[in-house]
Amino acid sequence: EAIRDELTHDIASAVMLPLIIGAITLLLVANLVVRFGLNPLTELAEGIGKRSPESLTEIRIDDVPREMAPVIKALNALLARIRETLERERRFTDAAAHELRTPLAALKIHADNLVRADTEEQRLRSTGNLIKGLDRSLRLANQMLALSRSHAEIDPASLQRINLCDVLHEIIGQQEQVYAARGQSIEAQGLDAGPAWVLGDEMKLHQLFHNLFDNASRYGTPGSSIAVDLVREGASWRFSIANNGPAIPEEMREKVFEPYTRLPGQTVEGNGLGLAIVREVANQHHARVSLDALSAESGTVVTVVFPAAE
Numbered sequence: 001e002a003i004r005d006e007l008t009h010d011i012a013s014a015v016m017l018p019l020i021i022g023a024i025t026l027l028l029v030a031n032l033v034v035r036f037g038l039n040p041l042t043e044l045a046e047g048i049g050k051r052s053p054e055s056l057t058e059i060r061i062d063d064v065p066r067e068m069a070p071v072i073k074a075l076n077a078l079l080a081r082i083r084e085t086l087e088r089e090r091r092f093t094d095a096a097a098h099e100l101r102t103p104l105a106a107l108k109i110h111a112d113n114l115v116r117a118d119t120e121e122q123r124l125r126s127t128g129n130l131i132k133g134l135d136r137s138l139r140l141a142n143q144m145l146a147l148s149r150s151h152a153e154i155d156p157a158s159l160q161r162i163n164l165c166d167v168l169h170e171i172i173g174q175q176e177q178v179y180a181a182r183g184q185s186i187e188a189q190g191l192d193a194g195p196a197w198v199l200g201d202e203m204k205l206h207q208l209f210h211n212l213f214d215n216a217s218r219y220g221t222p223g224s225s226i227a228v229d230l231v232r233e234g235a236s237w238r239f240s241i242a243n244n245g246p247a248i249p250e251e252m253r254e255k256v257f258e259p260y261t262r263l264p265g266q267t268v269e270g271n272g273l274g275l276a277i278v279r280e281v282a283n284q285h286h287a288r289v290s291l292d293a294l295s296a297e298s299g300t301v302v303t304v305v306f307p308a309a310e
Contacts, residue, residue: 056083103137136269143273146207147259150280154201161309162205164196164230164237171209172228175217183223190230196237199309200285208281211274212241212302219245219268219300227301235308242301247293256291278304 058076110133114126168191179186198205216226220243227242248256248263255261259276275291282289287306294301 107133140271143271147273147277150277154284158201159199161197162200162202165191167205171213175213179217184217185225186228187225188228197309198306204281208278211277215274216241216243237306237308240301240303244299247298248300253291
């Protein structure tokens with residue numbers, strides 16, 4: 001019996017002792033590996049924690065493990081988008097302050113003239129100028145707000161199949177009274193040939209077309225016609241709108257898509273934001289915008305090519 005117990009003890013010791021030693025060794029090694037492997041993550045957390053809210057520079061960590069590289073890349077991409085957004089907001093604020101300074105100064109002058117008017121004729125003239133100035137300032141503020149909103153990224157959940165024909169018919173209906181007041185008419189082609197499906201944000205597409213129709217009327221001559229065309233080209237829908245206003249010089253045809261750009265000698269009231277909004281909304285819908293002249297001296301046609309949605 002004693003011999004059997006002794007043999008059992010020796011066998012158990014021979015089997016268990018290596019297992020115990022191996023388990024302890026394995027735990028130590030695993031602890032070292034985990035601690036070493038998490039060092040970059042700890043370094044990343046410490047680096048982010050020490051950053052100031054204004055710091056949007058790229059995150060740089062030496063000897064980044066392959067598994068962490070996508071995380072660092074994604075964070076740097078996010079920081080780049082935030083930098084771009086803040087820079088865009090800064091430019092918008094600077095431009096807003098600059099653009100509003102002149103109309104506000106004019107409003108003050110008209111208000112002073114109204115207060116100092118000695119005759120009824122002077123009061124009526126100053127009142128009329130004040131109302132016109134307020135209308136221009138309101139339009140500028142609305143366009144600036146529209147430009148700011150156009151920069152907001154489209155929520156993928158808001159994308160839907162939209163029939164461009166329906167949108168265009170609605171815009172034309174909204175503009176009828178404006179066009180009639182200027183003696184202008186619309187010659188539309190392709191709007192009743194069938195549905196023209198695209199994938200997009202309905203509110204922003206309305207914004208794009210409203211600015212195109214408003215510009216075509218505003219810079220077209222009174223009593224003229226505005227040509228609108230929608231046609232399928234392969235996997236795209238090509239929309240164009242043309243007026244007979246002054247031709248835009250070739251060297252300015254890309255410049256006019258920048259905010260607050262006005263052509264030299266331009267007498268039509270405007271603030272240079274309409275085409276900037278059009279370009280921004282088109283880019284968000286993966287559409288291409290171009291501008292050409294109908295002839296050397298007159299006529300402008302704006303074309304927007306949308307990817308078709310089946």
